[in-house]
Amino acid sequence: MDRNADSGSDRAVKTVLDELATRLDAVRETNIGWPAASDVDFAALTKFFKRHLLNNLGDPFAVGAYPQHTKDLEAEVVDVLADLMRAPVDDRWGYVTAGAGEGNLYALHLARSLHSKGVVYYSESSHYSVDKAVDLLAMPSIRVRADASGRMDMDDLAGVVASNRDRPAIVVANIGTTMTEAVDDVREIGEVLDSLAVRRRFVHADAALSGIPLSLLDPQTRPGFDFADGTDSMIVSGHKFLGTPIPCGVVLVKASHRVHLTRTGGFIGSPDTTIGCSRSGHAALMIWYVLRRYGVDGLRARADQAREVARYAHRRLVELGWDAWLNQHAFTVVLATPPAPVTQRWTLASTNGRSHIICMPGVTRAQIDAFVGDLQAAMPTPTLVSVPSPPPRRTPELRRATPAHVA
Numbered sequence: 569m570d571r572n573a574d575s576g577s578d579r580a581v582k583t584v585l586d587e588l589a590t591r592l593d594a595v596r597e598t599n600i601g602w603p604a605a606s607d608v609d610f611a612a613l614t615k616f617f618k619r620h621l622l623n624n625l626g627d628p629f630a631v632g633a634y635p636q637h638t639k640d641l642e643a644e645v646v647d648v649l650a651d652l653m654r655a656p657v658d659d660r661w662g663y664v665t666a667g668a669g670e671g672n673l674y675a676l677h678l679a680r681s682l683h684s685k686g687v688v689y690y691s692e693s694s695h696y697s698v699d700k701a702v703d704l705l706a707m708p709s710i711r712v713r714a715d716a717s718g719r720m721d722m723d724d725l726a727g728v729v730a731s732n733r734d735r736p737a738i739v740v741a742n743i744g745t746t747m748t749e750a751v752d753d754v755r756e757i758g759e760v761l762d763s764l765a766v767r768r769r770f771v772h773a774d775a776a777l778s779g780i781p782l783s784l785l786d787p788q789t790r791p792g793f794d795f796a797d798g799t800d801s802m803i804v805s806g807h808k809f810l811g812t813p814i815p816c817g818v819v820l821v822k823a824s825h826r827v828h829l830t831r832t833g834g835f836i837g838s839p840d841t842t843i844g845c846s847r848s849g850h851a852a853l854m855i856w857y858v859l860r861r862y863g864v865d866g867l868r869a870r871a872d873q874a875r876e877v878a879r880y881a882h883r884r885l886v887e888l889g890w891d892a893w894l895n896q897h898a899f900t901v902v903l904a905t906p907p908a909p910v911t912q913r914w915t916l917a918s919t920n921g922r923s924h925i926i927c928m929p930g931v932t933r934a935q936i937d938a939f940v941g942d943l944q945a946a947m948p949t950p951t952l953v954s955v956p957s958p959p960p961r962r963t964p965e966l967r968r969a970t971p972a973h974v975a
């Protein structure tokens with residue numbers, strides 16, 4: 569091989585990689601609108617990126633024919649998270665997905681295999697991946713109204729289920745909505761279905777963002793969302809609270825629901841039980857690493873600290889007179905969309921005059937101070953037009969702290 573040509577291309581590659589690193593570093597400080605924790609250092613895993621294709625083909629609980637895999641770690645990940653989510657010890661299964669969207673697809677596919685005539689009920693605050701899954705699976709569905717804080721309206725759910733009482737109900741609960749981090753209570757969903765005597769049911773928890781942090785709180789004081797509360801399946805993200813540097817998730821289900829779904833995998837040597845075929849063994853390795861390195865206490869400390877930063881951000885905005893609120897236990901602070909100079913500099917997710925900051929682990933008070941400073945500098949007058957932001961339910965203390973809406 570011609571070494572000169574090689575070193576020329578080496579230089580070109582290095583230039584591109586350097587530019588990429590510079591671009592990514594430049595947006596780090598101002599990227600506070602997306603739910604990705606940035607406090608975990610994965611450098612200890614670098615050696616696994618050098619020469620290994622880690623492919624967890626097929627079922628995580630069957631080793632299979634391909635030798636370079638991390639299925640043993642994946643099985644541990646499923647077990648640790650199933651414990652946190654209070655899944656029955658003798659009736660649990662799961663796998664590491666490419667993200668929460670795949671988890672929603674898997675769960676609805678599973679629900680359809682059990683209830684072929686089921687109607688999917690999901691809230692207008694649900695992530696668009698639920699829409700997509702319903703569409704791909706051609707399942708009949710009804711969107712349920714959400715209240716202003718983002719929670720599913722239980723009266724509306726009761727109304728729409730009542731008009732379809734002859735059909736099984738498949739309900740998607742949001743455990744941390746994308747825009748406001750609102751949490752639907754799975755126990756309340758169960759009560760609605762009980763009151764209508766709908767026994768053929770399946771409840772899926774889209775817990776992409778909040779599943780893990782909520783599981784670290786006392787079950788007596790947190791919303792009902794896990795298997796002990798009546799959930800049949802759940803997805804949690806790996807790249808949100810756990811901060812893995814590649815997108816991934818973990819879907820958890822009751823193993824007994826899977827009777828109709830398993831196919832034989834042929835040459836892969838393990839049952840074909842997942843949505844995809846090849847699956848990232850690196851993703852399982854990374855999730856395992858965070859869970860092991862931090863343990864439950866370490867994860868809880870990260871969640872507590874992130875909530876503290878969220879409360880700080882809320883307080884600073886309220887002191888400034890800027891309309892802002894947050895749901896109970898949330899990392900997400902919802903605020904009236906700031907003027908253009910601020911949104912051009914800071915990466916916030918914005919829609920319909922509302923934006924959010926998500927104080928994931930890794931977001932610091934210093935970043936919040938800088939953001940609030942920029943907002944203050946851009947404020948045209950001390951009193952601003954703000955979108956009417958409803959006080960979230962069950963947070964009267966925040967309601968009092970929320971400034972009166974100004975015209």
Ligand SMILES: Cc1ncc(COP(=O)(O)O)c(C=O)c1O
Nearest residue numbers: 667668669670695697746774776
């Ligand atoms: C509540 C919720 N569900 C599902 C998803 C989809 O996750 P992913 O992008 O990992 O597929 C998201 C993404 O933000 C989300 O917020």
